Amino acid sequence: MIIETKIIEKPAFSAVGITETIHFDSSVPPSENAIAKLWSRFNARNPEIQGQVGWRGFGLMLQNPDNPPGAPFEYTAAVQIHQDFDIPEGMTRIEVPAARYIVLTHRGPLDGIGDVFGHFWGHLLPNSLYEYDGGTRTGKYEFEFYDQRYTKANDPNSEIDLYFPIRDK
Template sequence: MNFKPVTKGEFVIVGLEHSGPYSTMDQLPKLWDDFIQRMGELSDRVNEKAELGVCFDDPHEFTYIVGAEVSSTARIPEGMTSRRIPEQKYLVFTHRGDLSQLGETYKKIYEEWLPQSGYQRDGDAPFFELYDERFLPDNSEGSELDLYIPIK
């Protein structure tokens, strides 16, 4: 698998949040739909063409925030939340193709590639997905998004 190591400085995401057991992951597409309808309410976006899906997980449940990186939290729209993500080292992988195959890409990274790589995942840090202009929701074959896996 192709990857690139990067260090991403501290950043702030503002968006919609879902927390619950892993069995509720099927609610994430609706969370994305809700955010897309409301993303115009965000001010101070760092990149108007990039959205993030940030996941904080533990063995029993997860918290997922769909949103955008902002330069200020002076105005958070009603019903949205903000989270500060500290500086972190990541391995960045690119998922190509349909979103229905995203789980397979994660499985290859976590179960096959990472254990043999010599890198160690930082389980205390969130991982995230970057959806920018390369992401094409209606063109599954030509679509790309980046997966940021935190490492120690």
């Protein structure tokens, strides 16, 4: 369930995490799919990352807007960092540029997150004064933001913010 929609300007930030190419399979629930498995592997290695800013998890996606729906994409399970430290082996540092975002807050089990993406792409964006400004052309990331409001995959009170980079039409 979407409980809030807002537009914000977010400054640039740095993150460190594990990146994988995701071949999305809509028949597998989000709580069990390749992204959930990546988060599990990343969370096991999270203590290796120095200089973290609180517990701020980011599911970073840099889409190629020319790809058809359902095409593989790069996904990085990451945490925000505030200084330069050695990057653990097998991880990457990502500089997320400043951008304007439409932010949708989802409350409920993780398996309902697909409805939020569907609402953004199928209803909100086409009926707004904005267009998508992310992806490989601009270098602006779309991302999921996890903080203390996210508790576990099946909690009906868990909250996740989804950030979609936008610009005026």
